[in-house]
Structure formats: C-alpha cells, structure tokens
Amino acid sequence: MALAVPPGGPPPTPPPPAGVALARVTAAGPAPPGRPHKPAPKSIAPASPGHRKKAPPVAPDLRVVVVNFCQWRNTARLVRQLRRSAVVRIGSAEIVVVDNHSPDHPAGRRLERLSGVTVRRFGRNHGFAKAVNRGCRGGPGAGSRWVLLLNPDVTVPDGFLDEVLAAVDHGPGADPAIGVVGFRLLNPDGSPQASAGPFPTLPGTVAGLLRPRSRRKCRHQPLTGRQPVGWVTGGCLLVRRDCFDLLGGLDESFFLYYEDVDFCRRAAAAGWTVWYDPALEVTHHWPLHARRVPPPLRLMTRHALLTYAGKHWPLWQAGALSGLVWAEAGLRQLWAAVRCDFDAARCHGDLRRLVGDLWRSRTVTTRDRLRRAAAHLDPIAAEQDGRTA
Numbered sequence: 212m213a214l215a216v217p218p219g220g221p222p223p224t225p226p227p228p229a230g231v232a233l234a235r236v237t238a239a240g241p242a243p244p245g246r247p248h249k250p251a252p253k254s255i256a257p258a259s260p261g262h263r264k265k266a267p268p269v270a271p272d273l274r275v276v277v278v279n280f281c282q283w284r285n286t287a288r289l290v291r292q293l294r295r296s297a298v299v300r301i302g303s304a305e306i307v308v309v310d311n312h313s314p315d316h317p318a319g320r321r322l323e324r325l326s327g328v329t330v331r332r333f334g335r336n337h338g339f340a341k342a343v344n345r346g347c348r349g350g351p352g353a354g355s356r357w358v359l360l361l362n363p364d365v366t367v368p369d370g371f372l373d374e375v376l377a378a379v380d381h382g383p384g385a386d387p388a389i390g391v392v393g394f395r396l397l398n399p400d401g402s403p404q405a406s407a408g409p410f411p412t413l414p415g416t417v418a419g420l421l422r423p424r425s426r427r428k429c430r431h432q433p434l435t436g437r438q439p440v441g442w443v444t445g446g447c448l449l450v451r452r453d454c455f456d457l458l459g460g461l462d463e464s465f466f467l468y469y470e471d472v473d474f475c476r477r478a479a480a481a482g483w484t485v486w487y488d489p490a491l492e493v494t495h496h497w498p499l500h501a502r503r504v505p506p507p508l509r510l511m512t513r514h515a516l517l518t519y520a521g522k523h524w525p526l527w528q529a530g531a532l533s534g535l536v537w538a539e540a541g542l543r544q545l546w547a548a549v550r551c552d553f554d555a556a557r558c559h560g561d562l563r564r565l566v567g568d569l570w571r572s573r574t575v576t577t578r579d580r581l582r583r584a585a586a587h588l589d590p591i592a593a594e595q596d597g598r599t600a
Contacts, residue, residue: 270354272376273304276346277361278339281592283316285363285599290322293361296372299327304372305355309346311336314589336585338466339445347460358455362446364599365396366494374491375449382437383451383486390454390483391475393443394491396498404495407487409441410476411519413528417535437488441479445471447493454483462522464574466581468499469515476523496599506543506558507587513540513562514581517569530570537566558584 275293279286290306298304308322310332323330331345347358357379361367383389396404408428409415419428448471458477461470475485504512513536520529544559561580568577 270351271298271303271305272355273298273357273359273372274347274353274355275304275306275359275361275372276343277306277308277363278311278342278346279308279313279319279363280311280336281313281589282363282595283313283318285595287318287322288599289361289363289365289367290325290328292367292369293372294325294327295369297370298372298376302327303376305329305351307331307346307350309333309342311338311342336582338463338581338585339468340461340465340470341463343445343470344460344463347455354452356452358450358452360445360448360450361493362495364495364497364595365447366496366599368492371491371493378488378490379449382488382490383449386484388482388484389486390451390478390481391443391485392449393440393485393487394447394449394493395487395489396444396447396495397492398498398501399494399496404498406444406446406495407440407442410523411472411516413520413524413532416516416532437486437490439484440487442472442475442485443487445474446495446498450474451483454478454481457481465515465518466578466585467511467515469519473519473522497595502591502595505587505591506547506555506562507584508591509543510558510562510565510584511581511588514565514569514577517566521569533566533570537563540566558587 277286277289286308290308293299293306296304299306304327306328308319308328308330310319310330312333312335313319319330322328329350333342333345343360347353357376359372359375379392383392393407396406398404411428458474458481462473462477465473478485499512502508517529517533517536520532524532540559540562544556544563547553547555547559561584565577565580567573568580
C-alpha cells in the first residue's frame with residue numbers, strides 16, 4: 212500500500228538531540244590547541260570484485276617430506292616422480308625437501324623453482340628426526356590430514372601420491388584410530404624387502420646377531436593384506452597429522468635410525484594403531500643392511516639402539532646392552548689398531564666414550580660426538596647419489 216504524503220510536502224525533519232549534535236560538531240570542528248587537525252574519517256567503499264583480498268591458502272591433504280643429505284640427484288629424481296601425480300598439480304599434495312647441510316648442487320637450486328615444492332636448508336647436520344620435524348611444520352601444509360616420509364633413495368611409480376590419498380580415503384582414513392601406515396618395500400631386483408617388525412627387546416637384539424643383517428631389525432610380512440604390526444620403517448612412512456602433532460613429532464634425541472620404531476611405540480602407547488599395507492609398493496635401493504657399515508655409521512646405529520633401550524627397556528637391560536656395546540667397540544678398536552687403521556680405531560674409541568656419555572646423560576657431549584661422526588658420512592651418502600633408477 213502507498214504511503215500518503217500530507218499536503219504541502221513532507222514534514223520537516225526534527226532536530227537531533229543536543230548530545231548528538233555536539234558530538235558531530237566536535238568531530239568536524241577545529242582541533243584543540245596544540246594538536247594537528249585531523250579530518251573526519253572517510254567512508255570506505257566495499258572493494259570491487261577484482262580487488263578483493265585473497266583468501267588464505269587451503270591446506271593440502273598430504274605433505275610429503277624428503278630429508279636430503281648429500282643426495283641431491285636422487286632427491287631431484289624422486290621429486291620429479293612425485294610431481295607426476297595429479298594431486299600435486301591441483302594442490303592437494305605438496306612436497307617439502309629438508310637439506311641437512313649438504314654441499315651446494317645445481318639439482319637443489321632447480322628444485323627451488325618447481326611449483327608445489329619447498330626446499331628448506333639447515334646450516335648444519337641436525338640429524339634425521341629434527342629435519343623431519345622441521346619439514347612437517349610451518350606453511351599451509353602444516354594443516355594437512357596426512358604426512359608421508361620418504362627417503363631420497365626410493366623409487367615410486369607415476370601417480371603414486373594419487374594412490375596414497377585414494378588408499379587412505381578407503382582404508383586408514385576411514386578408521387580414526389589408525390595413526391601410522393607403512394607400505395610394501397621392494398629391493399631393486401623386485402624381491403620383497405623387510406620393512407616392519409615387533410618392538411626390539413634385549414633377547415631379540417642379541418639373538419639377531421645370529422640372523423642375516425636384513426632380518427635383524429625387521430621381519431618379512433606375509434602379503435595377505437593390511438594388518439597391524441609393531442612398527443614400520445621411516446623410509447616410507449605415512450602418519451596421520453593428528454597423531455604426529457599429538458606426539459610432538461619424532462624424538463630429536465635420535466640422530467639417525469630407530470626414531471621410527473620409537474615413534475610407533477609412542478603412538479601405540481597413546482592409543483593409535485600401526486598398520487602394514489602391501490597395497491602400494493616402492494623400491495628402496497640402499498637399505499642399511501645392503502650397505503657397508505664403516506665405523507662412523509656404526510657409531511650412529513649403536514647410539515640409536517642405546518637411546519631406544521634407555522627410553523623403553525628396564526634399567527638393567529639398558530645397562531646390559533651398554534656393556535655389550537662398550538665391549539664390542541673395544542674389540543673393534545683393538546683389531547683396527549692391529550691393522551694400523553687408526554681412523555677406525557679412534558672412531559671405535561669414541562663409541563666407547565659415547566656409551567659412558569649416554570649412561571651419565573651428558574647430552575651436549577653426546578651430540579658433539581655424533582656431529583663429528585656425521586662429518587665423515589658425506590662420502591658414504593654421496594657414493595649412492597645418482598645410482599637409483
């Protein structure tokens with residue numbers, strides 16, 4: 212219904228209350244003495260559609276973390292394979308490469324220019340666990356649903372990340388209790404490679420000395436389908452982001468090795484389950500059991516085992532293992548001296564002192580010994596670079 216207008220036009224607008232009128236005059240009037248005049252604020256028009264503020268980036272579903280150490284060519288090859296997945300092109304997956312103070316290489320500089328790839332560099336070698344934690348945190352992908360850890364010396368098929376996300380959506384993703392998933396690993400000749408096992412014990416560790424190196428830490432899993440296991444290897448490790456964040460990431464007291472076993476054990480203690488899933492396969496070219504173990508690398512592996520035992524075994528068992536490692540290092544030191552291999556003898560002597568440092572909780576001294584040993588690992592890692600297909 213139309214509104215009636217009185218004859219002579221609309222009535223005059225009544226004056227505003229005195230308080231309102233005073234406020235308006237004060238806002239627009241002269242500034243008080245000693246202060247500069249500030250004009251009344253202008254109204255801000257809404258932004259045009261072409262000038263709207265960009266929405267914050269959406270977190271991808273998957274963040275892939277690759278820790279590089281003197282293997283730029285292997286890392287670059289793996290990144291190229293990963294980028295052949297559609298989920299990388301559409302932004303549902305991203306790749307983060309963390310370099311542990313490797314020498315500069317053109318392959319590393321080229322990686323920095325690729326879309327969907329971020330390269331982060333350490334000014335010193337801080338070890339695998341700390342590098343993984345740095346790679347998992349920060350940036351839009353810090354809110355991803357899953358984190359996938361991959362070694363530079365693995366080969367993946369085209370579309371691998373598409374299959375990973377499809378697998379979690381129809382498998383682990385459907386069960387919120389599944390926190391960790393490991394996939395099937397293959398040797399370069401196509402044979403199965405052990406990649407999971409029960410948690411280490413003192414009797415099992417000692418008995419393992421009688422088994423082939425490929426079966427001392429890991430056990431071959433029957434390929435009958437997905438199944439729960441104690442732990443899965445960090446060379447190809449899928450972790451639910453909620454699980455990773457709840458546990459605070461990998462334990463950085465591990466420099467190299469056994470951080471994956473420790474993480475799976477802590478996940479199980481927190482109520483998550485760990486699964487082995489052979490539905491997806493990757494080729495792992497240089498597992499530890501297939502490589503020579505020079506004294507600096509042996510120091511790393513023994514430190515990792517002792518650290519694990521100190522966290523998860525009864526005190527007397529951790530002490531017994533410390534005594535065994537100390538005695539073993541002494542025998543190796545003596546044999547190296549007989550052969551006039553004084554570098555090896557010095558490294559084995561460092562391992563004996565490291566046993567004492569760990570037992571007395573000398574964290575700083577232990578870290579210094581590990582870094583000195585790590586300085587000798589550059590040529591060992593470099594000799595594998597570019598030798599994967």
